Structures are given as structure tokens and as C-alpha cells.
Amino acid sequence: MLRAERDLSRQQLADALGINYQTIGYLERGDYNPSLELAFRIAEYFGLPLEAVFSRQPFAPMSSQLYRKEESA
Amino acid sequence: MIDDFDKLSVTDLKLRGMPSDQILAEQKRRGMSPGAIHDAWYPKPPTYDRIGSRRWRRLLVVGTYGGWLLLAVIMKLASTPDSSFPVIPFVPLANVVVALVWFGRRTYLGREVLAGDFGLDERLIQNRNQAFRRAFQLFASFALIAWLLSLVAMWLQPVNQGLTNAVLLYMGAALLGTTLPTVIWAWREPDPLTTNEESA
Numbered sequence: 349m350l351r352a353e354r355d356l357s358r359q360q361l362a363d364a365l366g367i368n369y370q371t372i373g374y375l376e377r378g379d380y381n382p383s384l385e386l387a388f389r390i391a392e393y394f395g396l397p398l399e400a401v402f403s404r405q406p407f408a409p410m411s412s413q414l415y416r417k418e419e420s421a
Numbered sequence: 422m423i424d425d426f427d428k429l430s431v432t433d434l435k436l437r438g439m440p441s442d443q444i445l446a447e448q449k450r451r452g453m454s455p456g457a458i459h460d461a462w463y464p465k466p467p468t469y470d471r472i473g474s475r476r477w478r479r480l481l482v483v484g485t486y487g488g489w490l491l492l493a494v495i496m497k498l499a500s501t502p503d504s505s506f507p508v509i510p511f512v513p514l515a516n517v518v519v520a521l522v523w524f525g526r527r528t529y530l531g532r533e534v535l536a537g538d539f540g541l542d543e544r545l546i547q548n549r550n551q552a553f554r555r556a557f558q559l560f561a562s563f564a565l566i567a568w569l570l571s572l573v574a575m576w577l578q579p580v581n582q583g584l585t586n587a588v589l590l591y592m593g594a595a596l597l598g599t600t601l602p603t604v605i606w607a608w609r610e611p612d613p614l615t616t617n618e619e620s621a
Contacts, residue, residue: 363432367542370613379611380544 350394350401351376365389426451431462478607485519486604489596493589500585508585512592523600523607548606556601560594567594 351361351372362369367386374380375390382390382402391398426434426447434444448458492515496508541549567590574586 360432360436363430364436368545371542371544373613374544374611377611383543386543 350396354394361393364393473613475610475612478610481522482604482608485522485600486596489515489519493593497585497589508588512589516592516596519596520599523603548610549602552602552606552609555605556597559605560597560601563597564594567591 351358356364358369358372362372365372365386371380375382387398387402391401394401429437431444435441445458448461453461493508493512496511500508571587571590574590575583577583
């Protein structure tokens with residue numbers, strides 16, 4: 349999602365992070381858990397806090413998060 | 422103009438803000454051949470990327486190891502107490518075939534896997550280390566059992582039949598020792614990205 353928002357291909361993100369592009373795919377599919385070092389690098393690359401990029405629980409769909417925000421506002 | 426144009430990939434150049442048409446124009450200005458330009462824009466993936474689906478890899482594991490085992494059993498049954506033929510020529514040949522399959526370009530045991538960490542990211546290093554650790558555990562267990570069995574075989578049958586059994590066990594250990602890390606890696610690695618996913 350973050351990558352798509354910034355219009356980056358897997359190869360571009362992988363090159364920027366210095367990792368194999370397949371690893372980006374496995375991270376996105378949840379097939380691989382990154383080291384803390386890589387997790388921080390990814391979060392820094394996107395300029396977001398770690399918990400905004402990674403979570404132990406699956407993220408809720410963005411539409412439902414937005415809808416809840418609008419309701420509570 | 423970017424100074425180290427020759428050293429950077431097309432992706433790097435784009436990330437540095439150079440437009441695609443300008444990259445192409447610069448490549449032509451520097452006299453790059455159409456083939457070199459194509460390779461620069463569409464670089465061939467490294468060996469460990471051309472891995473095929475997990476299903477295909479697992480079929481290959483079952484095919485090569487199962488085939489070797491089947492041949493070894495047939496050769497063992499075909500051998501006679503006074504001759505090691507046909508075990509001696511055929512089983513080592515089968516070892517060579519299996520090793521060639523697993524040392525091939527489409528499987529994992531490329532030079533980069535054994536040579537060091539160059540070109541491998543943390544996931545690939547982790548997978549490589551896990552595969553080697555698991556391979557050592559399996560190989561050590563098999564080698565210990567095979568070692569004892571081969572001694573017993575030669576002690577009980579100090580003729581060709583004992584030698585045949587010992588050769589079979591040695592060949593099995595040699596096969597595992599040379600190919601097992603690759604096989605374990607191939608067995609465990611998830612499916613690579615599909616063509617659609619790759620272009621995303």
C-alpha cells in the first residue's frame with residue numbers, strides 16, 4: 349500500500365533499501381518477517397513510525413479506518 | 422548530468438531524478454549498442470532469482486532423490502555376491518546426474534550461495550544459513566548410521582557384496598553432502614513473485 353501510494357516498483361524500493369526485490373514481495377505477502385534493522389530502514393524510507401508500517405496484527409482496511417474517523421469527527 | 426552515469430543502474434538514475442528519455446539519449450550518445458541498452462533497462466535477474474515455483478522445485482527434489490533411491494535399490498538387487506557390477510558404474514553416474522541438476526543455473530547452488538554474503542540480503546542469508554544448519558543435522562545423522570552400517574556390511578561380508586553395500590552407503594552420503602543444503606533451500610523457499618506481481 350505504502351509502496352503503491354508512492355508509485356514505486358518493487359525493484360525501485362528494493363534498490364533503495366539494498367535488498368532483493370523478491371524480499372519486498374515476501375514482506376508484502378507476509379511470508380517473511382524482517383529484522384529490526386530492516387524494519388527501521390523501511391520505516392525511515394517512508395518517513396513513518398515503525399508501528400505505521402508493521403504490526404503483529406493485520407491492519408484494518410483503509411476504507412474502514414477512514415470511515416470510522418469521519419464518523420467520530 | 423550525473424557524473425557516475427556509467428556506474429549507476431537505470432533504476433538508480435531514475436531515483437536521482439533523471440527522466441527516462443534523457444537516460445536513453447545519454448546511453449545512445451555514449452555509443453551503447455542496442456543490446457547493451459536493452460540489458461541496462463531490463464537487467465537479467467541474478468541466478469538465485471530464477472528459481473521456479475515451489476511446486477516445481479519440490480517435484481525436482483522428489484524426482485532426483487527418489488530416482489536415485491530407486492536406482493540404488495534396483496542396482497543392489499541386480500548385483501550378485503561375487504560382483505559389484507552394476508552398482509559401481511551406475512550409482513556414481515546417478516550421483517553425477519543428481520549433482521548436475523542441483524548445481525544447474527535454475528537451482529540454488531550458484532557460486533554466490535557458497536562464496537559468501539555478496540549479493541544476498543538478510544532474508545537470503547538467513548535462508549541459506551537455515552538450510553546449511555538443517556542439512557548438517559540430516560547429513561550428520563545419516564553419515565553416522567551409514568558409517569556403522571558400512572563397517573558391519575564389510576565385516577559380515579568381506580567379499581564383493583560387502584563392498585557393494587559400502588559403496589552404496591558412501592554414494593548416498595556423498596550425494597547428501599553435496600546437494601542437501603541446496604535441496605533444503607529449494608524445498609522451503611516460497612513461490613517467487615508472479616509476472617503480474619513483478620511488474621507492480
